[in-house]
Amino acid sequence: MSTFVIFDLEFTTWPGALEQDWAAPGQLREIVQIGALRLRDDLTVAEEYEVLVRPVVNPELSPYFTGLTGITQEEVDRDGLSPAAALGDFLTFCRGQSVLSYGNDMVVLGENVGWARARGEEVKSGFLAAHFLNARPWVNTLAPATADANVGRLWKVLGLPKPFAGEEHSALFDCYSFAAAIRHLYAGGAALPAGCF
Known part of the structure; x- marks a missing residue:
C-alpha cells in the first residue's frame, strides 16, 4: 500500500518575528516541535510522528512562543x-516518501539541518531520500476561503469536525487539520497534488 507524509513544525518565535521574517538579531527559526502523519492511499492515518527539539541558539523559549503553542520550557528541557x-530521526521517517507541508516548512527544516551540520553534528538521513512539496497552493486554489488560514485552522475554515x-500551533494537531482538509478536497473530487504517490 502506498503512503505519503504530511508534516508541520513549531519553531522559535517572538512578538513581531513573523512580520519581520525573523530578521531581528539573534532570532532564528529553530525547530522546537515536529509533527507528522503517514497517510495511506485511502488517506487514513498509518502512523504518527511527534518529537520535541531543544533549540541551541535560543535555548530559553520566549513567553510569546509558549503562549502560542502551549509548549513549556520544562517539557523541552525534559523531553527534547x-x-x-x-x-x-524525522528524515528517516520520511525516507522514500513524498512529504507535504502547508507552506514552506521544508525551508525551515533545511535551515536547521544546515545549522546542525555547521556545528559539526551528524544528521542521519537527508533530504535527497524524500520528495518535499508545499501543498498550500493546491489547498488554496481548490478552497479559496483557506487563503488566509494557518494550517491549524483549515478544518474550521472548511466547516469540518475538529x-x-x-489546539492549533501544536504540530501534530496541525497535521490532523491538514489531513482533514486533504480528505475533504479529495472527497469533493480533487486529484491529490502531483507526486503524492
Missing part, C-alpha cells in the same frame, strides 16, 4: 532531543 538527533484533541 538535540536538533541533529530529532532531524535525523479532527483531533488539542
Whole structure:
C-alpha cells in the first residue's frame, strides 16, 4: 500500500518575528516541535510522528512562543532531543516518501539541518531520500476561503469536525487539520497534488 507524509513544525518565535521574517538579531527559526502523519492511499492515518527539539541558539523559549503553542520550557528541557538527533530521526521517517507541508516548512527544516551540520553534528538521513512539496497552493486554489488560514485552522475554515484533541500551533494537531482538509478536497473530487504517490 502506498503512503505519503504530511508534516508541520513549531519553531522559535517572538512578538513581531513573523512580520519581520525573523530578521531581528539573534532570532532564528529553530525547530522546537515536529509533527507528522503517514497517510495511506485511502488517506487514513498509518502512523504518527511527534518529537520535541531543544533549540541551541535560543535555548530559553520566549513567553510569546509558549503562549502560542502551549509548549513549556520544562517539557523541552525534559523531553527534547538535540536538533541533529530529532532531524535525523524525522528524515528517516520520511525516507522514500513524498512529504507535504502547508507552506514552506521544508525551508525551515533545511535551515536547521544546515545549522546542525555547521556545528559539526551528524544528521542521519537527508533530504535527497524524500520528495518535499508545499501543498498550500493546491489547498488554496481548490478552497479559496483557506487563503488566509494557518494550517491549524483549515478544518474550521472548511466547516469540518475538529479532527483531533488539542489546539492549533501544536504540530501534530496541525497535521490532523491538514489531513482533514486533504480528505475533504479529495472527497469533493480533487486529484491529490502531483507526486503524492
